[in-house]
Amino acid sequence: MAQSANQAQKHATATGETRRDFITLTAGAMGGIGAIAFILPFINSMNPAADTLALASTEVDIGAIKVGQSVTVTWRGKPVFIRHRTEEEIKTAEAVSPAEMPDPQTDKDRVKKPEWLVLIGVCTHLGCVPNGQKVGETKGDFGGWFCPCHGSHYDMSGRIRKGPAPRNLEVPQYAFLTDTTLRIG
Amino acid sequence: MSTTAKQNGLVKWIDSRLPIFTLLDHSVGSGYPTPRNLNYFWNFGSLAGVTLIVMILSGIFLAMNYTAHVDHAFNSVERIMRDVNGGWLIRYIHVNGASMFFIVVYIHIFRGLYYGSYKAPRELLWILGVVLLLLMMATAFMGYVLPWGQMSFWGATVITNLFSAFPIVGEAIVTLLWGGFSVDNPTLNRFFALHYLMPFVIVGVVILHIAALHQFGSNNPLGIDAKSDKDKIPFHPYYTVKDLFGIGVFAIIFAFFVFFAPNFFGEPDNYIPANPMQTPPHIVPEWYFLPFYAILRSIPDKLGGVLAMFAAIGVLAVLPWLDTSKIRSTKFRPVYFWFFWLLVLDCFVLGWAGGKPAEGIYVIVGRIATAYYFLHFLVVLPLLGKLETPKPLPSSIAAAVLGSGAAPAGARMEKP
Ligand code: FES
Numbered sequence: 181m182a183q184s185a186n187q188a189q190k191h192a193t194a195t196g197e198t199r200r201d202f203i204t205l206t207a208g209a210m211g212g213i214g215a216i217a218f219i220l221p222f223i224n225s226m227n228p229a230a231d232t233l234a235l236a237s238t239e240v241d242i243g244a245i246k247v248g249q250s251v252t253v254t255w256r257g258k259p260v261f262i263r264h265r266t267e268e269e270i271k272t273a274e275a276v277s278p279a280e281m282p283d284p285q286t287d288k289d290r291v292k293k294p295e296w297l298v299l300i301g302v303c304t305h306l307g308c309v310p311n312g313q314k315v316g317e318t319k320g321d322f323g324g325w326f327c328p329c330h331g332s333h334y335d336m337s338g339r340i341r342k343g344p345a346p347r348n349l350e351v352p353q354y355a356f357l358t359d360t361t362l363r364i365g
Numbered sequence: 366m367s368t369t370a371k372q373n374g375l376v377k378w379i380d381s382r383l384p385i386f387t388l389l390d391h392s393v394g395s396g397y398p399t400p401r402n403l404n405y406f407w408n409f410g411s412l413a414g415v416t417l418i419v420m421i422l423s424g425i426f427l428a429m430n431y432t433a434h435v436d437h438a439f440n441s442v443e444r445i446m447r448d449v450n451g452g453w454l455i456r457y458i459h460v461n462g463a464s465m466f467f468i469v470v471y472i473h474i475f476r477g478l479y480y481g482s483y484k485a486p487r488e489l490l491w492i493l494g495v496v497l498l499l500l501m502m503a504t505a506f507m508g509y510v511l512p513w514g515q516m517s518f519w520g521a522t523v524i525t526n527l528f529s530a531f532p533i534v535g536e537a538i539v540t541l542l543w544g545g546f547s548v549d550n551p552t553l554n555r556f557f558a559l560h561y562l563m564p565f566v567i568v569g570v571v572i573l574h575i576a577a578l579h580q581f582g583s584n585n586p587l588g589i590d591a592k593s594d595k596d597k598i599p600f601h602p603y604y605t606v607k608d609l610f611g612i613g614v615f616a617i618i619f620a621f622f623v624f625f626a627p628n629f630f631g632e633p634d635n636y637i638p639a640n641p642m643q644t645p646p647h648i649v650p651e652w653y654f655l656p657f658y659a660i661l662r663s664i665p666d667k668l669g670g671v672l673a674m675f676a677a678i679g680v681l682a683v684l685p686w687l688d689t690s691k692i693r694s695t696k697f698r699p700v701y702f703w704f705f706w707l708l709v710l711d712c713f714v715l716g717w718a719g720g721k722p723a724e725g726i727y728v729i730v731g732r733i734a735t736a737y738y739f740l741h742f743l744v745v746l747p748l749l750g751k752l753e754t755p756k757p758l759p760s761s762i763a764a765a766v767l768g769s770g771a772a773p774a775g776a777r778m779e780k781p
Contacts (some may be wrong), residue, residue, distance in 0.1 A: 225539070232545045235548035252642060259642050285641065302547075305667060307526040308519065308644040328646050329523065330662055330723045346667045 206351055229327070237365030242296070250313045252301060254268065256363045257299035259309055260352060261325075262362070270294045272323070273337040283348045286339045298354050298364070299338040303327040305345035310334060325349070375585030392579065398597035399604055402586035404764045406480075407583060407604075408611035409473035415573065415612055421564050423459040424508075431511065433557035435550045439638045440515035457627040463505050464621050467653035470498065474681075479705055481693030482584040486683040490577035493730045495682045497570050502654070504563040507556040509651060510548075514635030519648050521548045521556070527661075540780045547641060581715040587765055588693025589758055596762035604658040649720055656712050663728070663735040673735065687742055689750030695758040704745050711737045 238255045242262060245251055250263040265273070270287070274294075278284035291297055301309050305327065312325035312334075313315040320326030320333035322341045327334070333342030339348040354364045372386070379384040390396035430449050432441040436595045445452035474494070477483055483491035508522045529535040544551030554587050582591065591597050598604075622629055630652060634645050652657050660677050663671035680687070711734050718731035759765035 226541050226544055228540065228543075228545050229551070232549075232551065254642065257549045257641055305526075306523040307529075308523065308648065309642065311644075328722075329367075329644065329648050344665055344667055344670070345660075361430045 189238065228293055237363060240362045240364065241360060242362050243360030245320070247295070252313050253364070255300075255352065260364055261297070261301040261313060261338075261349075262297045263297040263299075265297055266297050269323075269336045276335070278339075282340050282346065285337075285339060285348055288340070290337050290348070292356065294361075296356075297336075297338065298351060298362070300350040300352050301325075302350070303329065303332055303345055304347040304349065305332050306339065306342070310349075386619045392575065393605060394601045395599040397579070397582075397600040398591075399583055399596070399600045400596060400762055401598045401603075402585050402589045402762050403583060403604065403607075404586050405607075405611065406472070406476040406586075409469050409476060411467045412606040412611060412615050413466065413473055416462060416469055417564065417567060417571065417617075420459065420462045420466060421568075423455050423462060424561070424564065426455050427666060429461055431557075433511070433554050435513060435553055435639070436515055438511060438553060442512045454623070457555065461619065461622045461627060461630065463508065463651075464622070464653065465615075466501065466694075467505070469615075471653075474498070474621065475709060477584075478586055478708070479695045480586060481588050481688070481690075481695070483685045484688065484693050485582050485685065487577070487584065490574065490580075491685060492682050493570060493574045493577055495678065497567060497574060497624065498681075499678060500563060500567050500570065503651065504560060505651065507560040507563070508555045510553065512635060513553065513639045514636040515633045515637045515639055515643075515645050516648070518639035518641065519644055520650055521552065522542060524650075525552075525646060527671045527674075530668040532668070549641075584693060585762060586694060587663055587696065587759060587762055589762065592765070593761065598634065598743055640760060647722060652716065652720070655717075656715035656721030657719070659715040659731045660735045660738065662719070662723045663731045673739075677738060680739065684746075686701045688746045689748075689757070690746075690753065690760070691750075698749075698753060699756060700753045701749055704741060704749065707737070710743050711741070 186207040191343050236256060238253060238260075240251075240262065242251075242264075245262065245264045247264050248266045248269075250261060252259045252261055256262070273287040278286050287294070301313070303310050306329060308327050308329035310320075310325035310332070312319040318326045320342075322333050322335035324336045324338060325334040326332070327343065327345065330344050332345035333341050334345075334349055335341050337348075338351070340346070352364050354362055357363050358364075376386055387396075427445065430441065430445050430452065432438055442456070445456050449455075455671040462697045477491065477494070506520070506524060509513045521692075525539055526550065528538045528542065531538065541544070542552070542557060543549065582683075585591065632649065632651075638643075649655070657674050657677055661670045661674040690698065690701070692698055695705055714730060714734040715738065718727050718734060
């Protein structure tokens with residue numbers, strides 16, 4: 181035992197490393213891991229709290245929304261656009277080929293029932309609310325929505341067609357509970 | 366000369382146990398030799414320090430009356446303006462103080478650029494300055510959110526969304542910043558907490574900034590090292606007086622805005638309470654962010670724009686290594702002189718373009734100005750140091766300032 185320790189000592193001096201170096205390094209590493217483990221709960225406390233998460237669904241009565249009309253409802257503190265699309269709008273949205281879009285998607289993939297378009301009304305660029313919900317607002321070059329912040333144009337399916345936004349307007353999770361009630365979230 | 370020598374017994378007693386008087390003397394006293402030729406552009410460091418103190422003091426008193434809750438924040442600020450004794454004054458000092466702070470600091474930075482203060486051996490001093498600028502920007506941004514007006518809300522939305530540009534972790538970072546699914550009450554609360562904390566972090570970095578400064582002392586308008594005692598005069602009383610005079614002039618300008626044009630730098634839209642359902646037609650950040658905002662919008666790609674905006678500040682941090690010229694002061698760099706003023710102009714153009722809607726000619730102007738900004742640092746500076754023939758440097762500060770014949774008189778003046 182003493183002999184082997186002695187040998188280890190000799191070996192260590194030869195390479196310039198000692199048992200003490202090893203202990204210092206491992207102790208330092210443990211300290212580092214401990215510090216990180218200590219910080220994590222604090223960072224995590226900044227994530228959404230349980231009550232914030234609990235506000236995660238809304239029910240809307242869509243019976244009163246006429247064809248060609250849009251309403252905006254609030255869900256998770258964000259605006260949600262619900263549009264009762266006209267036949268014509270559905271046709272134009274289905275007609276364009278997705279290949280030429282920045283974020284190609286067919287209109288079918290974006291709706292459950294073609295006449296109801298449900299979108300999160302938050303520009304995928306930097307989060308402004310695009311115009312086009314109210315009558316008389318600029319709807320952009322593609323007749324859907326136009327974000328005034330940095331000029332993103334969305335079409336009648338909420339797809340990005342022109343401007344800096346990288347993705348189409350997001351479609352939230354939703355379900356038709358009855359013909360006239362919609363649950364978002 | 367040491368101040369402790371001529372001081373009374375109590376001061377000596379304290380100083381030998383806790384050398385605060387010696388420290389003070391070596392920082393801003395007669396024990397700190399300073400180049401004799403500093404001009405008024407060297408006032409802006411102390412002006413920034415004074416503004417920081419004004420901001421911390423006014424901020425603490427505002428915090429006593431402010432409520433960080435989405436339902437009450439806007440009204441609590443209005444209450445400060447109308448009902449709190451002198452609240453309007455304190456708030457206008459704080460609001461205009463932010464603008465004053467940035468004016469002072471931007472001049473301070475361009476002073477450094479003109480006289481080459483970032484060059485060896487002051488690289489770390491300069492980098493600490495860049496860190497201070499970043500901290501100031503973060504503090505100013507979070508402070509602007511607190512009144513919870515329309516610009517507060519939408520400014521916060523746009524800026525926090527910048528982080529969503531980063532692939533994979535982007536969305537998680539944004540949710541972490543918000544503490545929810547959008548800018549909301551948790552966001553306001555944490556911004557208030559951080560806005561209160563950051564100025565003290567800034568104070569800490571300022572102390573490091575000053576420590577680094579005192580390692581080699583101030584640069585000077587000639588950009589040559591102060592060699593002999595003849596090149597220097599004690600900080601006190603010469604520069605304490607000069608700084609105090611500058612503070613007086615600065616206070617007059619500051620007071621003019623506080624009393625006669627308190628909303629000159631502000632956005633009227635921020636007097637409308639925040640409405641998460643309605644984006645104002647034209648979102649602009651505060652004026653001091655406009656050049657960076659212009660760079661952000663000039664790149665037609667989300668991630669690219671965000672990276673370019675951060676790079677615009679990052680490039681300053683590596684400036685000491687981009688500029689290959691050994692000559693510090695622009696006085697002796699006849700070609701760089703023009704590029705320097707072109708950069709100043711370029712920053713104003715960026716600021717102008719950033720304040721305009723993102724369409725047509727404004728976008729084009731913004732792109733050209735953005736291109737020049739990066740060309741200046743990444744191409745012009747490295748090449749110019751190699752190509753330019755500088756003018757001859759004077760042999761010493763004293764020789765340049767006094768002429769060789771007058772030097773002895775200067776030496777007498779130094780130690781009265
Ligand atoms: S936030 Fe919509 S275009 Fe920038």
